Amino acid sequence: MSYEREKQVVIEAAIAAAKLCQDVRRDIPPAMEKSDKSPVTVADYGSQAVICKAIGDAFPEDAIVGEEDATALRDPEMAAQLEKITQYVRTILPEATSEQVTEWIDRGNGQVGSRYWTLDPIDGTKGFLRQDQYAVAIALVENGEVKLGVMACPALAIEEGDEPGTLFVAVRGEGATRRSLHGGEAQTIRVVKADDVENLRFVESVEASHGDQGRQNAVAQAVGITAESVRVDSQAKYGIVASGKAALYMRLPSPKSPNYRENIWDHAAGAIVVEEAGGRVTDMHGKPLNFADGSKMTENRGVVVSNGVIHETVLAALRDS
Numbered sequence: 544m545s546y547e548r549e550k551q552v553v554i555e556a557a558i559a560a561a562k563l564c565q566d567v568r569r570d571i572p573p574a575m576e577k578s579d580k581s582p583v584t585v586a587d588y589g590s591q592a593v594i595c596k597a598i599g600d601a602f603p604e605d606a607i608v609g610e611e612d613a614t615a616l617r618d619p620e621m622a623a624q625l626e627k628i629t630q631y632v633r634t635i636l637p638e639a640t641s642e643q644v645t646e647w648i649d650r651g652n653g654q655v656g657s658r659y660w661t662l663d664p665i666d667g668t669k670g671f672l673r674q675d676q677y678a679v680a681i682a683l684v685e686n687g688e689v690k691l692g693v694m695a696c697p698a699l700a701i702e703e704g705d706e707p708g709t710l711f712v713a714v715r716g717e718g719a720t721r722r723s724l725h726g727g728e729a730q731t732i733r734v735v736k737a738d739d740v741e742n743l744r745f746v747e748s749v750e751a752s753h754g755d756q757g758r759q760n761a762v763a764q765a766v767g768i769t770a771e772s773v774r775v776d777s778q779a780k781y782g783i784v785a786s787g788k789a790a791l792y793m794r795l796p797s798p799k800s801p802n803y804r805e806n807i808w809d810h811a812a813g814a815i816v817v818e819e820a821g822g823r824v825t826d827m828h829g830k831p832l833n834f835a836d837g838s839k840m841t842e843n844r845g846v847v848v849s850n851g852v853i854h855e856t857v858l859a860a861l862r863d864s
């Protein structure tokens with residue numbers, strides 16, 4: 544099965560959502576705060592509305608597990624924010640009403656099941672606000688296996704001199720591609736080869752509190768990566784590994800938040816892009832990421848993403864660290 548229709552629907556939705564996010568960013572958005580103190584913007588909501596509308600219209604039977612929901616937006620105090628979101632959504636869907644926008648956002652309140660979509664409308668909201676990297680990440684999961692991943696990185700250029708804006712697409716068993724968000728041909732991508740010393744670098748989060756940079760750097764050194772890490776926000780890190788521009792992405796539990804568990808929407812799309820480019824994705828103990836049981840990957844700790852060749856060496860270095 545090649546998921547042709549699914550692919551077309553979400554590629555179109557991801558490109559539209561990426562445009563909305565870039566429009567918002569040009570206007571320098573203020574951040575709102577969620578109940579867990581993390582930031583959210585009108586772009587996170589607008590992106591989720593556009594994508595959930597597209598998926599819900601095309602595949603009404605499918606559940607969508609999205610990061611955001613519209614509860615806060617129904618508070619009368621948020622009317623001005625909701626109006627702003629609706630205005631941005633109207634640049635893509637001219638007839639949209641505020642009522643529809645909240646309804647579309649809430650299509651993302653589905654549950655993990657035998658076939659579901661998972662969506663991060665802006666992955667790396669902190670990067671988005673800093674004018675750095677972020678990603679619009681969509682994945683289709685069947686029976687616990689990611690089958691399709693589409694990831695738009697509006698600020699990412701893979702080759703020096705490229706215009707920023709990269710779209711990654713992967714279908715299970717069919718490889719991974721990247722292309723410019725501004726159009727043009729898709730090209731197949733592959734992870735770093737074992738002898739490609741120049742690209743033997745590693746990527747990690749910009750946000751120190753999202754990982755354990757001390758340990759990440761120690762492990763990288765232990766496996767022979769001498770260059771300093773490249774720090775990048777969001778699942779764009781998966782796209783960089785899949786494109787052969789880094790050999791390793793490590794995300795180890797932060798000593799400050801030992802109880803943090805990773806969310807499925809923060810990894811599903813990126814993981815299939817790397818796997819289909821020939822790489823490997825596990826948690827820090829070598830366990831596969833669990834997309835079968837719920838929105839939090841409660842049984843996994845940390846994430847290790849590599850070109851495959853160095854994966855076991857990295858896991859061994861982690862055990863020793």
Ligand SMILES: Nc1ncnc2c1ncn2[C@@H]1O[C@H](COP(=O)(O)O)[C@@H](O)[C@H]1OP(=O)(O)O
Nearest residue numbers: 665666667668669748749750753776777803809
């Ligand atoms: N304490 C935390 N530890 C790990 N990841 C986090 C934490 N808080 C938020 N995140 C999520 O980390 C991801 C971005 O991380 P990074 O850029 O560090 O790789 C985002 O998915 C962000 O969610 P969000 O989608 O809300 O931005």
Ligand SMILES: [Mg+2]
Nearest residue numbers: 581582610668
């Ligand atoms: Mg968030």
Ligand SMILES: [Mg+2]
Nearest residue numbers: 663666667809
């Ligand atoms: Mg995220």
Ligand SMILES: [Mg+2]
Nearest residue numbers: 610663665666
């Ligand atoms: Mg997000």
